[in-house]
Amino acid sequence: AQKVTQAQTEISVVEKEDVTLDCVYETRDTTYYLFWYKQPPSGELVFLIRRNSFDEQNEISGRYSWNFQKSTSSFNFTITASQVVDSAVYFCALSEASQGGSEKLVFGKGTKLTVNP
Amino acid sequence: DTAVSQTPKYLVTQMGNDKSIKCEQNLGHDTMYWYKQDSKKFLKIMFSYNNKELIINETVPNRFSPKSPDKAHLNLHINSLELGDSAVYFCASSPFGAGFQETQYFGPGTRLLVL
Numbered sequence: 001a002q003k004v005t006q007a008q009t010e011i012s013v014v015e016k017e018d019v020t021l022d023c024v025y026e027t028r029d030t031t032y033y034l035f036w037y038k039q040p041p042s043g044e045l046v047f048l049i050r051r052n053s054f055d056e057q058n059e060i061s062g063r064y065s066w067n068f069q070k071s072t073s074s075f076n077f078t079i080t081a082s083q084v085v086d087s088a089v090y091f092c093a094l095s096e097a098s099q100g101g102s103e104k105l106v107f108g109k110g111t112k113l114t115v116n117p
Numbered sequence: 118d119t120a121v122s123q124t125p126k127y128l129v130t131q132m133g134n135d136k137s138i139k140c141e142q143n144l145g146h147d148t149m150y151w152y153k154q155d156s157k158k159f160l161k162i163m164f165s166y167n168n169k170e171l172i173i174n175e176t177v178p179n180r181f182s183p184k185s186p187d188k189a190h191l192n193l194h195i196n197s198l199e200l201g202d203s204a205v206y207f208c209a210s211s212p213f214g215a216g217f218q219e220t221q222y223f224g225p226g227t228r229l230l231v232l
Contacts (some may be wrong), residue, residue, distance in 0.1 A: 007169050032218070033145075033218040043205065043225065043228075044224075044225045045207060045223035047220055047221075047223075050220045055187060091160065095218035103219070103221075104162040104165060104173055105152075105160075105162065107159070107160040107161070109158070109159055110158050110160075111157075112158075
């Protein structure tokens with residue numbers, strides 16, 4: 001069965017610090033997709049990134065960057081120069097194909113990030 | 118012009134009641150989902166529909182019945198509500214994946230509290 005582990009339950013940093021959120025996954029599929037979502041205190045789930053298993057290039061989007069390493073089954077997320085608005089719960093997820101072509105997301109338990117001023 | 122919308126946003130009700138949550142998406146997506154987020158923030162899929170057809174039905178009590186009148190709507194009806202049903206229910210939608218595992222976009226969530 002597919003599994004996503006986010007070992008860090010809570011992280012607290014001071015503004016402007018860099019912070020890395022870890023994500024380790026398990027799957028027997030050779031083709032799979034990984035995602036990160038952000039859930040701010042207001043509660044909605046905001047899509048951040050989707051990465052397929054054949055693309056191991058790191059991705060940078062502003063202060064956000066992602067490091068995908070198939071060899072260690074990890075898809076880590078780094079926020080550079082963190083800001084108070086980055087405070088949220090961050091979820092890593094793995095997409096699992098199912099019959100009929102529909103997919104389901106298997107989520108990690110989330111990492112709660114608090115950025116203090 | 119909200120992409121995925123849910124109503125109501127909050128729902129407080131008594132045990133034993135029947136309630137419905139509605140979801141609509143205006144993204145033209147083929148697939149819609151229901152996820153449940155428990156008090157520990159754990160997110161788990163409940164159902165998915167592709168073009169009005171039920172595709173995924175996880176081990177959910179049969180008190181929960183999804184209905185998709187058309188591909189833009191997926192409603193969730195819950196009978197005989199129990200305390201353990203208290204959670205946040207998220208609707209999501211995605212283009213038809215056909216193996217490409219497209220991104221799922223989530224609604225704002227419905228916070229259900231059963232007293």
